[in-house]
Amino acid sequence: MLINNNVTYGLDIGGTKIEIGIFDSSLNLIDSWRVSTPTQDYQEFLNTIAALISEADKRSGQQASVGIGMPGIIDSNSLVKSANVSCATGKPLVSDLKNILKRSVVVANDCQLFALSESCGGAGDKLPIVYGAVIGTGAGGGLCIDGHLYKSKNNIAGEYGHLPASGTLLQKYNLPLRQCGCGLVGCIENYIAGPGLGWLYQYFGGGTDCTVTFVKDLRNENLIAIHTFKCYMDFLGSSFSTLVLSYDPDMIVVGGGLSQIDEIIDALPDAINKHLFKGIKSPIISRAVFGDSSGVRGAAILGKNHDL
């Protein structure tokens, strides 16, 4: 069977599920399915991916190139670092998969692939500089220039969740520095991702760290929820203003669970402007077009571009 460019496979590897999507040359999803992620045994992890690709070859009648997105990063020595799939950490995943699958395989961070998906046919289609920011269980993102992912030596350009939270804001709201899962202290992710928002609400006396309850309370004009929201938007606006100062994007596309909260999206441009110089305006803020499917779609675009 020859390598065929009519279809591409995109894999989205999460801590619990691996989703595979078969896409045609116009990036229409033809077929997709999911299996559980083996996180403890590296050989089993490789076997699971190999079985998915073999099944995809059978279903498509072709042998397509493979793009993979996963949480974590591929370092400059092509080794994986991933907290969610611990068995892959320190392993040469790309070269191992190339050996097994006998075809082009490329792996990237899942939030970077979210950005790629949105800059190719998504909310930021045809715009020169698009930043994709995910605010969900974590805060990650990626930068795309002219529809291509900006690649860098350590593959960490755009990891805005681990920039430090503003000292001015920590002092203003009298908040402690929080230990981050990455090993650093005071990363912005701990104040702006879903668990961070829940933590803020509880810290200010909301009585719960549940973000669903927080949104309900906010809509009922609960004073603690309003205060929490004001603080949260200050932190989010501040961190996005850092993106504007760093990359000056035409658009920031927002995805992840918290992007579903209208109040956050509506308040974001003003919150960003507050942290920029006079005369500089927030870029267009847009919700993602491809919600849950952005992982496999971005992975397929990566695989397709890599194969050209």
Ligand SMILES: [Zn+2]
């Ligand atoms: Zn961190």
